[in-house]
Amino acid sequence: TDANGTLGALTPNAERTLWTATFTPTDKVNDRANTISVNLAGVCDDAGNAGVGTASSANYSVDTRDTSAPTATITLADNALTAGQTTTVSIRFNEPVTGLDASDVVLTAANGTLGALTPNAERTLWTATFTPTDKVSALVNT
Template identity: 80%
Template sequence: TTTVTFHFSESVTGFASDDIVLTDANGTLGALNSTDGGRTWSAVFTPTPNVNDSSNTISVNLAGVTNAAGRAGVGHSRSANYSVDTRDTSAPTATITLADTALTAGETTTVSIRFNEPVTGFDASDVVLTDANGTLGALTPNAERTLWTATFTPT
């Protein structure tokens, strides 16, 4: 999130969230606050998730804003362009460990696959055993879905 500040040339009344145009904003604004009698206003901006856009703006419809003399503003005022990139571009990584690394005939061991973040859709088809000389039993995740274990049986 970030704070958006609206600065008027003089104190205004009637400024409300429905005067703010967020059509090209890729986000939402929280409650408006002024601490200086209505000349400067601020609100917390929360960007829309999973967006990558460098041409965002926030506008104010000045017709809903009046000065001390009761005159309404005219037209719109628009912010400079800003970018929003809320995509999750980090891919999960995994570390694979075996409880026993020197197996003999008839032994099995537990294989642990620990991910750096929770994962979904992980199953036996994702495990490559080409050079493993063995088979892997059913994968079982922990509650957080960050640690998956299975029994490895050597050939």
């Protein structure tokens, strides 16, 4: 109950003194205090004597959270815009993301505006229309 995971089938050695199983930790858990216990009343020796109490493992930690941060690559369909043109901006992430909107995009050196961001079904590719500012000539923009 305080293991933060599941235990596979128990397999005994030939003498039935050592039992092994595969432990699989629960996904998206971070807990430093975990133990696995055996209710000894549920086991009997060859003479039929039931165990008494419990036996517990040493403490172990579980951290199965995804702590890698998303990264992104930004591309423009056209990188030389003239008056009246727009282009599609694509932001490709290395993993699905949520919560991205235009307020997350920094346009201070862009000389234009960005429309609403639309994700693909996997939320790894977000696109928007970029409209350059009228009457601007700038060779370097980000």
